[in-house]
Amino acid sequence: MSYRELTWQGLWQNNPALVQLLGLCPLLAVSNTVTNALGLGLATLLVLVGSNITVSLVREWVPKEIRIPVFVMVIATFVTVIQLLMNAYVYGLYQALGIFIPLIVTNCVIIGRAEAYASKNPWHHAAYDGLMMGLGFLIVLVLLGGIREVIGNGTLFDGAELLLGDWATALRIELFAVDYPLLLAILPPGAFIAMGFIIALKNGIDRYLEQRASKPVKEVTRARVTSQG
Numbered sequence: 001m002s003y004r005e006l007t008w009q010g011l012w013q014n015n016p017a018l019v020q021l022l023g024l025c026p027l028l029a030v031s032n033t034v035t036n037a038l039g040l041g042l043a044t045l046l047v048l049v050g051s052n053i054t055v056s057l058v059r060e061w062v063p064k065e066i067r068i069p070v071f072v073m074v075i076a077t078f079v080t081v082i083q084l085l086m087n088a089y090v091y092g093l094y095q096a097l098g099i100f101i102p103l104i105v106t107n108c109v110i111i112g113r114a115e116a117y118a119s120k121n122p123w124h125h126a127a128y129d130g131l132m133m134g135l136g137f138l139i140v141l142v143l144l145g146g147i148r149e150v151i152g153n154g155t156l157f158d159g160a161e162l163l164l165g166d167w168a169t170a171l172r173i174e175l176f177a178v179d180y181p182l183l184l185a186i187l188p189p190g191a192f193i194a195m196g197f198i199i200a201l202k203n204g205i206d207r208y209l210e211q212r213a214s215k216p217v218k219e220v221t222r223a224r225v226t227s228q229g
Helices: 003-013 024-030 034-058 064-089 091-100 102-106 108-116 123-153 166-171 188-228
Strands: none
Touching (some): 003 123, 024 034, 024 091, 024 102, 024 123, 024 188, 034 064, 034 091, 034 102, 034 108, 064 102, 091 102, 108 123, 123 188
């Protein structure tokens, strides 16, 4: 599979959050702000790339009978490293994300790519696949977090200093004043609703592109029939 195809698959055609519908538990629970979504998305991306590379490098020496436990151990190692780094350098965000950082180990996106792609391809292809799948997951996570934060609190990048440092307080944007947060948007039910609209939008775009691509074929067919007649 070419790098172009891997990019298209990861970011759009086979997006893990929009098409495969994997990893929805942290995606829906944590994405109440852009900062939380970005933090968890970056952590997931790093684990995905690291585990894909490692699985690809050791695939020749891992017996098929125990490959899944070995893959989980590899993923757990990377998650532990990321967890310790976040605890050391972004402690506020580490506390905000809570249990969902160690739960990356059970994220079906990561174990799925390790089994379906990394264990069957060279390490550089596996690394790029992990990068694109991770970016696809990250983009959806941040988009969902932005929608929920704007509707729920009327802000964007609230708490950005937890991830980027004190200077990032200047990134906070208050779009409109809210006396009381809209709980429907902040709580998981709002995430389900927003996610449904995002998936519907993607499906609508795909349908439009398919119809647009089929029009020239139909026009050529009609032109041939007319000329023959």
